[in-house]
Amino acid sequence: MKKLDVLPNYGGDKLEKCEVCIHAKIIRKLFSNVIRSTNLLDLIHSDTCDFKSFMTKGSMKYFITFIDGYSCFCQVYLLKSNDEGFNKFIEFQTRVEKHLGHLIKKLKSDRGGE
Numbered sequence: 001m002k003k004l005d006v007l008p009n010y011g012g013d014k015l016e017k018c019e020v021c022i023h024a025k026i027i028r029k030l031f032s033n034v035i036r037s038t039n040l041l042d043l044i045h046s047d048t049c050d051f052k053s054f055m056t057k058g059s060m061k062y063f064i065t066f067i068d069g070y071s072c073f074c075q076v077y078l079l080k081s082n083d084e085g086f087n088k089f090i091e092f093q094t095r096v097e098k099h100l101g102h103l104i105k106k107l108k109s110d111r112g113g114e
Contacts, residue, residue: 038070040102041100042069045108046065046067046089047064047110048062048085060079060080061079062081063078064085064089
């Protein structure tokens, strides 16, 4: 904007970048191996999150999501602790495989360690 004479000259030709501008211009590398699903239950995306300092009415502190890569169908389960995630996956798997008549082929998570 200074080069276009939109901003007034404040006594220096040196343009300094603020820290926010520098961080805003950082470019991340693209995900190189993005897999697009072509059929139901070919790829299920999953993530476990916490409610931070908020607790639900039933003392649930976490939630886990399962999203089908083809239909974008999303199922959310509330958890009291992190270690309930596997049991909820088994519950989800049993339910959708029985309903759709297909088997889940791949489960993808962010490998967050939950």
